[in-house]
Amino acid sequence: MAIVACPDCNKDVSDSAPACPNCGRPNSKPVTNGSTPKPPATDARPVGVMLALGILVLPIVFAWFTLGKGRTSKARILAFGYLVLSIVFVSMQGGSSSRSSSTSSASTSSSVSAPAPEPAKEQAxxxxxxxxxxxxxxxxxxxxxxxxxxxxxxxxxxxxxxxxxxxxxxxxxxxxxxxxxxxxxxxxxxxxxxxxxxxxxxxxxxxxxxxxxxxxxxxxxxxxxx
CATH class of the missing domain: 2.40.50.140 (Nucleic acid-binding proteins)
Structure with missing residues (x-):
């Protein structure tokens, strides 16, 4: 924000003010609220294959270690709970990707399989x-x-x-x-x-x-x- 002189009354006025407070002359500089447009929201990307394998393999290794001697029941419960949650998460991601692919395939198939109108038969x-x-x-x-x-x-x-x-x-x-x-x-x-x-x-x-x-x-x- 800057202070400028009003062209009519020569009084100081803020360049962000809609009009001069002394004489009422409208400010020629457009008023902005300082906000910047938000970037458009992007769709969530499905989990990649390597990332899904990593999410599954680490809990399996962790759960396998808890089966050894000296591991407490609490540690085993936490390990296997983590494993179950990982499997559920990966399954949900795979299901949403499959539904999106099926919807796209169905719309493409319906547009391709739509029968073309028959040409008008010539009258003798x-x-x-x-x-x-x-x-x-x-x-x-x-x-x-x-x-x-x-x-x-x-x-x-x-x-x-x-x-x-x-x-x-x-x-x-x-x-x-x-x-x-x-x-x-x-x-x-x-x-x-x-x-x-x-x-x-x-x-x-x-x-x-x-x-x-x-x-x-x-x-x-x-x-x-x-």
Whole structure:
């Protein structure tokens, strides 16, 4: 604490006073109570292995010496009491460490084992066979922007039921008109071989496919019959 002159009345005033006692001018120097912040409390550290062994070994040696001749019963009681207390102390420290480890492991396990949310299932866009064929006839670019890469559901009349040059199974679908071009060329995997073998020309079927674009026909892959 120091004595300084008040700027207003030139009277002596303590630098720790909140205001001048003569004229009432507030002291510009902040008032401190002289206290220092306490360091944050730290968690108690568990007893180390070597320290635990030392705590246990010394009472055992002490108790063993009291078993010899010439040792009083009082000395033996004190030695074995000390041994029991040491065992209890080490056991308590080990138990608290195990509980802390178990809690940490359980929280980590629960966070890891939480199932990830399943992605939303894609919904097929329903479109008429005449609509998609008309769109690709009129403007291929606009039709690609609308259909390409999308999953569609379309119903049409069966045209050809064939295999391409690489033995991929496909069925052409159209409106039923004669010599229709383009048509939807739907490709199927080999697991659909039996179902495709039962189809007939002109039969109406509904398929779900992913559109690839126009190449003579409107190509569609990964198809299955609904």
């Amino acid at each position: 866009m329903q479109v008429g066979i005449g609509q998609i064929l008309s769109d690709y006839k009129g403007n291929e670019v606009a039709a690609d922007n609308r259909y390409k890469g999308r999953l569609i559901q379309v119903t049409g009349a069966v045209g050809d039921i064939k295999k391409d040059f690489t033995n991929n199974l496909y069925v052409t679908l159209g409106t039923g008109a004669m010599y229709e071009l383009p048509s939807v060329q739907a490709f199927f995997d080999d697991s659909m071989n039996q179902q495709l073998g039962n189809l007939r020309k002109g039969q109406k079927i509904t398929v779900v496919c992913r559109v690839k674009g126009l190449m003579m026909n409107v190509l569609a892959e990964d198809c299955f019959i609904k």
